[in-house]
Amino acid sequence: MFDLGWNPLHGAPSYPAERYSTLADRIGRILHCRGDILLVQAEAVVALEAAAVSLARPGLSALNIVSSPYGGWFGQWLLRGGATVRNIVAEPGLPIEIEAVAKALDASPHIDVLAVVHAESASGILNPLPEILALARSRGTVTVVDAVASIGGHRLEVDALGVDVAVIGPQKALGGPAGVSALSVSKRAWDLILKDGGPRDSILSLADLKSWVEDGRRGLPGTPAPLEFFALEAALDRIEAEGLEDVIARHVLAASATRAGLTALGAGTWVPAAKASNLVTAVPVPGELAPAGLIAAAGRLGVDLAAGAGAAAHLVRLNHTGPRAAFQTVLSNVAAYGTALRQAGHPADIAAASEAISAAYSP
Template identity: 85%
Template sequence: MSDLGWNPLHGVPSYPAERYAVLADRIGGILRSRNDILLVQAEAVVALEAAAVSLARPGLTALNIVTSLYGGWFGQWLRRGGATVADIVAEPGLPIEIEAVAKALDAGPRIDVLALVHAESASGILNPLPEILALARARGIVTIVDAVASVGGHGFEVDDLGIDIAVVGPQKALGGPAGVSALSVSHRAWDLILTDGAPCDSILSLADLKTWVDSGRRGLPGTPAPLEFFALETALDRVEAEGLENIVARHALAASATRAGL
């Protein structure tokens, strides 16, 4: 039989079920997180919406920091689920001021959830994450951080910072595929998500992914795209070979040189 017409892409093997848990643990290592790591079979904006949908309900109050359209979308998703949301909007192209966050936290009713984007790839800004998280921790607020543009480009340690939900995608500073993303979810966040009938039977349900975690983290629901997970595995190989600290330093050097050139 001739091999002239054979193409390996015609018969891509399934991603091995036992390696999903390994992938999740490797992502947890990059995030410096011992929390549950969930894998989402889509670009990170789906993971962000899933976090909002899984948290939002009547009676929930949220402070949403808006420094780009992503922050604006997150507030809309929370409102659609019945949450009461107060937006703090930064000046265009500038990070949020920590004084504005403190003022909003002190002025209103009790806040259950605080959401923000850490780094904005379109504008290059970096929000004052440690200071904002310190304010939230002091008030017992569950925090959600969009770290898609920051992980690999800036220091980002989930456990040390006390982040309850971190959403990441490998397609930016980690140099990986765009069709898969991940979340780190703390016990405090699960307590909030799983109360009062969390959404289920949906691609946007974190409660469904909690079932995946609790049942042994083998095959993901649905029909996963194997190329995305093989590509993610390869990207993590590169990240671990170079070292995350070296990757962050390389991006910082590139940013400094770019700003100097401008």
């Protein structure tokens, strides 16, 4: 008989049902939100699709901001549900311009829903969220914000900004598991979701998840995945021990130090600091080089860099998200990129870059 022996992943204990409500409240505090928090037993793209499916229906008018593949998907989900969708597409790899949003809103007599991604991991850019939300709020438009990448790396005060639906995943800046996600839902959003009944009997139905709130937030529907919830609880423990403001400050510092290092290296950055996220810094590669070659050279040094995604495929991304928002990762990212440039025959002042990063981290 073949004996695999005991493994802690086999027969994991059930996650206590009474602690789901505590998890939701802790997420609400991170979001600065007093509205309903829903827990979704899946990666955050499922929560995003659930938001779109629950809102979309014939007669609904939506303005969808596309600055990455995720924004494009959201628009497709709305269309599939019968909504009338106008996409505003940003310049490739760049944040949306607030003037384009204002013009689109002014051109439409009524917009029910506006959807936008806060920070883009595909290109390292940051959309002007407060300005976008102010425009939408002045018109009574329900807002959906994909904050999966930004939460924990940027300040996001859901109630103060007037966000109606915020979708988050803990696997980025919060340093948690990828297999669970959450949404905040305002009363205005519920009114629209539940209008004419709303979709039911689906894993993508927020109306079905609302029954969890109405039933006292006890056991979640379906079969819970206990390991994911224990991991989420542990991630929230770490965030609360460090302090959310300090977590955000750590990401701000990592981004600032990365930009300083790249500038000293002679590589520059893709967008100025005001348009950049604190999670990923993108750098345009020299025209005759391919990102894949530079990424492979860095990989041989044990450093993981990545190409931009979608319209930003010509970029190389330096990741400083979550646990990676630290001096040693920032330094190794920039030094490895500089080494890759040198090996490709391009000058790179690695010593100056190292000094710039050290200076950024000096008290």
